[in-house]
Amino acid sequence: MKTIDELLTEGVAGRRVFVRADLNVPLDGTTITDDGRIRAVLPTVAKLAEAGARVVVASHLGRPKGAPDPAFSLAPAAARLGELLGADVAFATDTVGDSARSVVAGLTDGQVAVLENLRFNAGETSKDDAERGAFADRLAELADVYVGDGFGAVHRKHASVFDLPARLPHYAGYLIATEVGVLKKLTTDVERPYAVVLGGAKVSDKLGVIDHLLERADRILIGGGMAYTFLKAQGHEVGSSLLQEDQIPVVQEYLRRAEEKGVEFVLPVDVVVAPAFPDLKTKAPAHPSTVAADAIPAGQMGLDNGPETNKLYASKLADAATVFWNGPMGVFEHPDFADGTRAVAQALLDSSAFTVVGGGDSAAAVRILGFDENAFGHISTGGGASLEYLEGKTLPGLAALED
């Protein structure tokens, strides 16, 4: 894999450099609630700009449906990038249309532009190679060189991640190099006990990693939206909690194999429930109550780990030597459901383990809840990406950067 340093040695002055970043930041309306992913790509963007490149930054944000949707505009991220760089950043109101072409054509050496959300175009995420390729062809017209630095999206076989680098000379940015460097350590000699904490909401995306973890980890702690499919698999009712019904047999098989292999599965013993998903905008009181994990009433939704679970998880992390954590333990964005996530973060800080926290929301949660990000071993910008890396899968966005 060629790195950005090689590109800088070759010289970038006057060249249009496409930087595929992951600027998928959490938003409250148009306010960015955590800018970690923007700060993470700054070294790459700043270095290219300093060297006189015409930098074209592109990213997805959220999961719009292949058409423009103002709720998912990258305009706030572009503005924040400008503030952090201390420079004017141009913004194209489309991705490959008239605005993008004229903004890129108007760039001077050392200037930075951000394109509108890549996922406003159906070609970006299409499963059809030709449709993705056609979109990549249009992106390729905007640049001379490609730098991959959107680590959080390297597990996606998307046009800007996988097809575009095949069309341009391609290099890995600083963020990807750092992320891969740290995660590689977890795939070789991990210090034991090795505990993995899994939560969050992208349950179907992330369950598969357990198959691999059963061969690697000593303890697997399950929380957040992931816990309810496990509780249901054990025969408990979960009310209206997040549930991946079709995965129940798979989860039952995981639990069986864990027992056979002596891998400890730790599930919530109590959970915080409420009648409905909370309003994250108004943060209005959500009427939470704590119930035993095997007695979730009908019509109630599990939204956080309970206090007994928090104590149990802290005890299971206290003597770990290595911990990987992906996925918040609850809907931490609402104060009624943040304690489980806070408790796991605190437990990691209290242990002497080497700790890796991965995922857009997990990393944001740690910072939003007031923890010092530098106190953790590594905060990865990618949740799904880091899990798939740990699984040993070929990640399309890394494979595409190979020579």
Ligand SMILES: Nc1ncnc2c1ncn2[C@@H]1O[C@H](COP(=O)(O)OP(=O)(O)O)[C@@H](O)[C@H]1O
């Ligand atoms: N019990 C739950 N029910 C629904 N959503 C949950 C639950 N617990 C956590 N979440 C949500 O999970 C989201 C993060 O999930 P995910 O995207 O998988 O994590 P990451 O971005 O760290 O990889 C958060 O927005 C949080 O509100």
Ligand SMILES: O=C(OP(=O)(O)O)[C@H](O)COP(=O)(O)O
């Ligand atoms: O937020 C992301 O992943 P993560 O939640 O697994 O950290 C990435 O930006 C990828 O987004 P996607 O899962 O919509 O492809």
